[in-house]
Amino acid sequence: MTRVVLDGAAAVLLLVGALQCLLGGLGVLRLPSLLSRMQAATKPQTLGLLLILAGAALRLPLDSAVTLLLVAVFQVITAPVLSQLLSRSAYRSGAVHPEILAADELADRMPREGPEPPQAP
């Protein structure tokens, strides 16, 4: 009986997680700009991965399942760092198109185009 409940819960988690990843993929196709696509590529995927890991953990022996916890923790810690670095470079290099922004309060403060001024070595 417990087995059936666990399998059922695992199946639901895996399917919802897979759906999240699918929506993320769809977002990469449909959304218009680099910044918005990154939201779709990195974020629903984070939740999707967490759900899939949870679903997989239910079906695995405990000692394998705890290693998945490590995967989840590092995903949550590293994903924001990566997307912040990418989006900042994107803005600087002019890959963000102003016409699809409802507001841009950074425009006056950061040069949009061209590389960063060379730093003194």
Next chain:
Amino acid sequence: MTASAPRVARWLSVLWLAVVWVLLWGSFTLLTILGGVLVGVAVTALFRTATPPNPLPLRPVRLLALLGFVARDLVVSSYGVSFQTLRYGPRARGAILELPLLTSSDRVVAVIAGAYTLSPGTIVLQIDHVSGLWYIYVLGPRDARQIEEARTSALEMQRRVLSAFGTPDEIAEARRMLLGRRGAP
């Protein structure tokens, strides 16, 4: 601040490294736990970090509340991004907003930026310590009202992180700022 604070910080690092080590092995035996502690001691001895000047306050209840808020936000905002994808697709809009940064602690700023960027549909683009400003990108806002909603929710995230890690002054300032926004017509 007591003289043993750096030592406490070091043992917390050892504990964290030992937990990671045990999880990597995936087995809770005396050997892996002892090995984890040994590895932790060796790593913290070999790679000494600069001792942080002030230890962050430890407020377990508020920290748990923050973790719960971030987890809930991860789910809710994921559906927000999915909605933007399905409803607007190529016609989705976004906004880049400027917000006041209420703390000067590097570590608290890092937690704010990490928590806010983890949330789907939002990214911290730039942090300006000197002027005390941070810049965010938000997917979704289409008009002035939605822009102000996005601004409020970012300030709410800042308030929640500060209530777990900030000084009493910063917490009061964050609360006052949000109250002022909600009271505004």
